[in-house]
Amino acid sequence: MQLADTxxxxxxxxxxxxxxxxxxxxxxQVRTGLMMMSDRxxxxxxxxxxxxxxxxxxxxNNPVTSKKDxxxxxxxxxxxxxxxxxxxxxxxxxxxxxxxxxxGVRLEYEGWSRQAPNGFxxxxxxxxARELEVPFTRLRSRG
Numbered sequence: 001m002q003l004a005d006t007x008x009x010x011x012x013x014x015x016x017x018x019x020x021x022x023x024x025x026x027x028x029q030v031r032t033g034l035m036m037m038s039d040r041x042x043x044x045x046x047x048x049x050x051x052x053x054x055x056x057x058x059x060x061n062n063p064v065t066s067k068k069d070x071x072x073x074x075x076x077x078x079x080x081x082x083x084x085x086x087x088x089x090x091x092x093x094x095x096x097x098x099x100x101x102x103x104g105v106r107l108e109y110e111g112w113s114r115q116a117p118n119g120f121x122x123x124x125x126x127x128x129a130r131e132l133e134v135p136f137t138r139l140r141s142r143g
Contacts, residue, residue, distance in 0.1 A: 023091055029132070031086045037128035038082040038097055042075040044120035045099075046113035054078055055099045058085035067100040 038056070045053045050073035057064045058081055072078065082097065089095055106112040108119045 027089065027091055031089060033128055033132045034086055034089075034095060034097075035082065036131070037124055039079060040124040040127070041097070041121055042078050042082075044116055044124065045075065046107055046115040046120070047073050049073075052099065052101050052104065052107065055101050056082070057098055057100070058082045059096045059098070060085055060088050060093050063096040063098055065098075065100060 038058070042053060042056050045056070047053055050071035051069070053075045054070055054072035054077055055067050056075070056078040057066070057068070070077075085095065103112065107116065108121050111117040
C-alpha cells in the first residue's frame with residue numbers, strides 16, 4: 001500500500017505538531033518548576049535590610065556577576081525578574097539564579113541567620129528536584 005503525497009504531508013504535519021506540543025509541554029513544566037523553586041528560595045532568604053533578598057538575579061545563558069545596592073524585604077522585585085527571565089527560556093538554554101552578595105555562603109552554610117539556620121538554597125533545590133522527578137518519570141514511562 002502506497003500513501004498519496006497529500007496523506008504523507010498530512011502525517012508529517014501531524015508528527016511535527018505532536019513534537020512541538022511535547023516540547024512546549026516540557027518547557028512549561030521546567031518553567032513552572034523553576035518558578036516554584038525561585039519563589040521558595042527568595043521567600044526563605046533571610047531578611048535584615050532586604051539587600052540579600054533583592055539580589056537574587058536570574059539570567060539566561062550567561063550568569064550575572066554583578067550585585068545590586070537596592071533593597072526589597074518582600075522579594076517581589078526579584079520574583080518579577082525571575083518571571084521575566086523564564087518567559088524567555090527556550091529548549092537548550094541554561095538558566096541561572098545567582099546571588100552575588102559576599103555573605104551568601106555564610107547564610108547558606110554557616111547558619112549565620114536565625115531565620116534560616118539550616119540554609120534555604122540547598123533545601124529548595126533538593127525539594128524541587130524531588131517534585132519534578134515525578135512528572136518527568138511519568139512522561140518517560142509512557143515512551
